[in-house]
Amino acid sequence: MVDPRTSRTRAADAQGDPELTGATAEGHGARASGCRARPRGQAVDTCAETSDTLRFLRSWRAAPLRVAAIAPSGGALAALITSEIGMHHAPVLELGPGTGVFTKALIARGLDPEALTLIELDAGFASLLRARFPQVQVLEMSAERLRVQQLFGGRKAGAAVSGLGLLSMPPRTVMAILTGTFRHLRPGAALYQFTYGPRCPVPRPMLDRLGLDAKRIGGTFRNLPPASVYRISRVSAAPQHLLPEHGR
């Protein structure tokens, strides 16, 4: 279990580190120059984007399969993947937040930061997220362990957003992540998952086995690489009992 007391840091932790404060995470900011040339507010954003991209590159070089992208997602993908989520979905779960591009979009859509829980495996990203979003709960752990992790004081989430690179994970891991995620979702709630691939990253037999269905809600070319978003939800209330946690 992750101790929620150690999963938060105070805003003061981030004071004085321009990389960690008030930063935007719009993504694809790998412009070599521009930090000094732009107007003040924008300059900070551009520097933060650049440092996020460098951070991503470093993490990707260290663990390419786990990080599964060489740069943070762009603003267009963040807007798309959060487009169906609003305040009434609180609390909301986010998997694989990286530098927090989707987190920022969720907050921009009116979600109370205190109603967000982020699950991030990479220690560097987790500490960046704690500094950047001090009111958000950040759990440094694998999403594979969601099945046994207590969240939201026992409340169920109204939606989940995933930036995980499911295509580079073994099927067993994907099964564990989906099972654990849906255990924390209310009936009717969906998991929003993006992919760079041509179809849903969860294969049809696995969806069927878990009693889930996937619908593509859109795609964007304003992302590098272009990406699609799928809404994955339970086919009906009934298949809950078919989820592997009940079957094993």
Ligand SMILES: C[S@@+](CC[C@H](N)C(=O)[O-])C[C@H]1O[C@@H](n2cnc3c(N)ncnc32)[C@H](O)[C@@H]1O
């Ligand atoms: C493709 S990146 C996406 C990051 C961010 N959502 C974005 O779109 O810019 C995948 C993220 O998932 C994290 N990750 C990979 N495997 C994970 C796991 N098993 N549990 C939690 N996070 C994981 C990586 O560390 C990385 O931050």
